[in-house]
Amino acid sequence: MSEHSTELKQTPLHALHLELGAKMVPFAGYSMPVQYPMGVMAEHLHTRAHAGLFDVSHMGQVILTPKHDMAALEAGLEALMPVAVSGLAEGRQRYGMFTNAQGGILDDLMFANRGDHLFMVVNAACKAEDIAHMKAHLADVAQVQPVTDRALLALQGPQAETALAALVPDVRAMRFMDVLSVDTLFGALWISRSGYTGEDGFEISVPATTVVDFARLLLDRPEVAAIGLGARDSLRLEAGLCLYGHDIDTGTSPVQAGLVWGIQKSRRTGGAREGGFPGADCILAELADGPAQLRVGLHPQTRAPMREGTEIWDASEGGQKIGCVTSGGFGPSLGAPIAMGYVDSGHASTGTPLWGEVRGKRLPVTVCDLPFRPSTYKR
Known part of the structure; x- marks a missing residue:
């Protein structure tokens, strides 16, 4: 797809982004706000x-x-990934x-288990392939329905509960990874207590x-500000969260x-539902013997970012x-x-001194634990 804005898809909030002074950029085929005047x-x-x-409507x-x-349905989906689907409680x-x-x-x-169906959120760049993948492999057990008439917002931060509870009081009782459907003046809201910022x-x-x-x-509330993709990326990096691709x-x-x-014991070696997913032989072998490389946190020892x-x-x-x-950049917090990145397993221990090559010059960097900043989920 060309990156010319006339060929990009727009989310239902596109006009509001422009009104708020957002700088728009192409992302996963959409015109998306990378930042607002706040920076x-x-x-x-x-x-x-x-x-x-x-x-995050993309x-x-x-x-x-x-x-x-x-x-x-749960057994069918479980056959596509190394994660336990059966046994996930409703809500x-x-x-x-x-x-x-x-x-x-x-x-x-x-x-999410919503009682009589499962609700799924997948990455924007992969959604067409994911939907095709599920339709091909779940044809006998499920109807796969892309949701095309809804937007998706993320409200993140220590005052998120206060802001959302002013409109939807029931969210105060939710804990991390709970889901809830609430009928409101805005129609049915499908809410999960989760996010991508830590x-x-x-x-x-x-x-x-x-x-x-x-x-x-929400934006009328003093504690809430519109946030773009730039800060979303630095927030998830500090939280040690992966970006697909x-x-x-x-x-x-x-x-x-x-x-x-993310791989429950029931799907691992010796579990009651061990294996039975694509790549099981490779993944179970790595669980037993260790992989050749590991994703680690990296602390550059100079002010130069290692991107x-x-x-x-x-x-x-x-x-x-x-x-x-x-992934690399500046951690504002x-x-x-x-x-973060991948290194040979023999060099993946916390505290290992390494070198990163920046513009032809090798600069010191140290392996560190992830996340860089403790998460504050409501357990």
């Missing part, structure tokens, strides 16, 4: 201190309705990922016809990516290339550059 740094810090409102929303019963959400035969990640996603917050699916009015009411892709496994926490593509070298005489940065 990326201030938007990032506002979200950490108060509450930020993000338009993401894919999908409903999976069982053709027979929920058990068959709860879980992180998942589709894998390929080599154990690589086709996409990462969220799915902060407490919510993702809210809103009818496209009412989302502008709903967003305006950068930190994870079809060539990285969940084990290499440090996403083992995506920066080669990582070991500290031996002459040096050997042992990895690469997949930390006041320092941060990065």
Whole structure:
């Protein structure tokens, strides 16, 4: 797709972004706000201190309705990813990922049990392929319905609950990864207590016809500011969260990516539902023996950022290339550059001194724990 704005899709909030003075950029085929007049740094810090409102309507929303019963649907979806679907309680959400035969990640996603169906949110750049993948593999057990008449907002930050509860009081009782459907003056709101910033917050699916009015009411609150993709990226990097197509892709496994926490014990070696997903042999072998490379946090020891593509070298005489940065930049909450990427497993221990090659010069960098900043989810 050309990046000319006339050929880009627009979210239902496009006119509001322009009214608010957003700088619009092409992203995953959409015209999206990268920042507002406040600027990326201030938007990032506002979200950490108060509450930020993000338009994430470019993401894919999908409903999976069982053709027979929920058990068959859950088993079918479980056959596509190394994550336990069966047993997820009604009103709860879980992180998942589709894998390929080599154990690589086709996409990462969220799915929720809403009683008589599953609701899923997938990445914008992958949604067409994800929907085709599910239609091909779940044809006997589910109707796969892309949601095309709703927008998606994310309200993130320590004051997100205060802001949203003023309009939807029921959200106060929600905890991290709860989901709720509430009938309001704006229509049915589908709410999850989750997000992509490391902060407490919510993702809210809103009818496209009412989302502008709903967003305006939130933005009228003093604690809420509109936040663009620039701050969304720096916030998720500080939280140590992966960006699909950068930190994870079809060539990285969940084990290499440090996403083992997302693979429940029932799907691992010795579990009651061990394997049975694409790439199981590769993934279970890595769980048992360890992968060749691991995703790690990286602390540059100078003020120079180490951005995506920066080669990582070991500290031996002459040096050997042992990895690469997949995400990097400045961490506004930390006041320092941060990065993450993949290094050979023998160099992945916290505190290991390495070198990053920036503009032809090797600069010191140290392996560190992820996340860079503790998350503040409401458990």
